[in-house]
Amino acid sequence: MEADVIDKSEPFHVKTDADRTDITEHTRDDKPRMNFITVCDRSAPCRHTNVQPTKYSCTECGKCCRNSHDLERHRKSHSGEKPFECTACSKRFTRPESLVMHNKLHSGEKPYKCDVCEKAFSQSGNLNVHMRVHTGDKPYKCSVCNKVFRQSGVRNKHMRLHTGEKLYKCGVCDKAFSESGTLSTHMSIHTGEKPFKCLLCDRRFRVSSILQKHTRRIHQRDITAKS
Numbered sequence: 001m002e003a004d005v006i007d008k009s010e011p012f013h014v015k016t017d018a019d020r021t022d023i024t025e026h027t028r029d030d031k032p033r034m035n036f037i038t039v040c041d042r043s044a045p046c047r048h049t050n051v052q053p054t055k056y057s058c059t060e061c062g063k064c065c066r067n068s069h070d071l072e073r074h075r076k077s078h079s080g081e082k083p084f085e086c087t088a089c090s091k092r093f094t095r096p097e098s099l100v101m102h103n104k105l106h107s108g109e110k111p112y113k114c115d116v117c118e119k120a121f122s123q124s125g126n127l128n129v130h131m132r133v134h135t136g137d138k139p140y141k142c143s144v145c146n147k148v149f150r151q152s153g154v155r156n157k158h159m160r161l162h163t164g165e166k167l168y169k170c171g172v173c174d175k176a177f178s179e180s181g182t183l184s185t186h187m188s189i190h191t192g193e194k195p196f197k198c199l200l201c202d203r204r205f206r207v208s209s210i211l212q213k214h215t216r217r218i219h220q221r222d223i224t225a226k227s
Helices: 068-079 096-107 126-137 151-164 180-191 208-226
Strands: 024-026 032-034
Touching: 068 180
Parallel strands: none
Antiparallel strands: 024 032
């Protein structure tokens, strides 16, 4: 018997009796094996890949993970822990693969090229999202207001405007945020970390937007003169 496959283009899917009367698949030795989850704790949209219900679910947001390693890695998004640091700009990441992809920004490597406008990208996923600019495809829809989005992450952030969810909590002062990036920026208040360095005067800043304002306000004349 062939197992049904969850359509990953849909952000949230729960198997019901309407989908299949028997959700077990029998192996050759006739031992039943559960293939799909039947429940999910998560109120926000979630994608599943053959995870067991609640076994590896986040206690903060209910997200289902495939194994304990993925769950531990996901929990860092709530704690703000970012152990992997870029040696070029000191930006930090929760996952080593994110650091590898980030390093391509410094190397200038952009192996993924758009066939329509020849714009190039350092990551294949960014190219895939970019292609929707040309196709007009917006596959992710808000279930509350029907607004559509090119990226699932943007849609999920938008959903929090309706729900008021603030999943990312500071472990020092208990202040909560709707986005992990905002929590990371906030954490620098407690740590004193200033990862964004001005290349012209060596001043450092907590957030990149303040560095950009500093560059325009203080160094724009020097930049213009050099160009």
